[in-house]
Amino acid sequence: MLDNNARGVYAIAPTPFHPDGRVDEKSIDTMVDAYAAAGCEGITVLGIMGEAPKLEAKEALDIATRVIKRAGKMKIIVGVSAAGFAAMRALSNGVMDVGAAGVMIAPPPSLRTDDQIVTYFGQAAEVIGAQTPWVLQDYPLTLSVVMTPGVIRRIITENPSCVMLKHEDWPGLDKISTLRRFEKDGMRRVSILTGNGALFLDFEMERGADGAMTGYCFPDMLVDIVNLSSAGKREEAHDLFDAHLPLIRYEQQQGVGLAVRKYVLMRRGIIASDAQRKPGPALSAETKKEVDYLLSRLARHDQRAQKLAA
Structure with missing residues (x-):
């Protein structure tokens, strides 16, 4: 089970699809295996970058179950955010029954005041059950809900x-x-x-973070950054981070970031297709050329990108 001492990298997993929109179960397996080989401590599925809103309820549970059964010693966190508590309860109970380590809950964008935010998470914790460990997702840039440190302290307390x-x-x-x-x-x-x-991971580790929960297309690099920082090897950590920063920045573009991420994961052989379930953008030929160029530059500093160099 997930606990308050969790450390390392928990990769945010995309949901692999075939070009026709079907869930690609084989790519789920290769993806999980790749995260294990990269040294990830865990995986988070059905998050914002997992295209969870595009999934049917049964699909979501089936995907989480497949990841959990494939994951071995890695801990699996499942995003269970939903418009209503009934759906949240059903998915949370379902994934915990098959071995999830915990669940992640994001605030609905309708929350505005501190008291509304604190009350919502108290109700959500009650709905999923006191025995279920959960992750508080603080992502105001996308969710538009601003949680001050004081509000987070109230929720934790x-x-x-x-x-x-x-x-x-x-x-x-x-x-x-x-x-x-x-x-x-x-x-x-x-x-x-x-x-x-991972746009700020180098300094986040120095400020007291325990690791990363994100989906950058080189999860093995994230593991290296966390390990180097934890070992006090500051210059090595920053040198490696700086080499990847142009690609990290490019992947952070609103609207096409997931498409870029899936494209590189496909090129790395981690998933078979970079398809998103509709609605979703496809990368233009020009964008792919730019990503390929960034990979060729990265290859000068990180051998993991050498076989991808254009």
């Missing part, structure tokens, strides 16, 4: 089953530092894993 924060605020480095100070003042510790495509 009032909900013992909240064991992890997925931190995706931007700018957010000071938020990490503030939360760690709260812990020194008596707040219960939670694991902090960071997202945003």
Whole structure:
């Protein structure tokens, strides 16, 4: 089960599809195997980048179940955010029954006040059950819900089953530092894993993050950054990060970021197709050339990209 000492990389997994929109089960297997080979501690499925809203309820449970059964020792977190609590409860119960380590809950965009936010997560924790460990997703750039460190402290304090924060605020480095100070003042510790495509991972680790929960197309590089930072090898960590930064930046483009990510994962042989389920954009020929160019430049510094060099 997931707990408040979780560390390392929990890869945000895309959902592999065939070009005709069917779920690609074989690619789920190769993807899970690739994350294990990369050294990931866990995988998060059915997140925002997992195209969860495009899935039928049975598909979502089937995908999570396949990942859980394939994952071996890796811990699997399942995104269970939903418009209503009935759907959240059903998916949460279903995935926990088949061996998920925990679930992740994001706030609905309708929340506006601090009290509304705190009340919502208290109700959600009650709905999924006190025995289910869960991850609080803080992603205001996409979800439009702003959670101050004080609000996060209230949620953590009032909900013992909240064991992890997925931190995706931007700018957010000071938020990490503030939360760690709260812990020194008596707040219960939670694991902090960071997202945003790893765009700030180098400094997030130095501010007190425990690792990354994001889907950058080189998860093995994320593992290296986390390990180097944890070992105090600051210059090595930043050198490796700097080599990948142009591709990380390119992958962060709103609207096409997932398409870029899937394209590189396909080129790496991790999934068979870069298809998204409709509605979803396809990369233009010009965009693919630019990604290929970035991969060729990355190959000068990281041998993992050498076989992909255009």
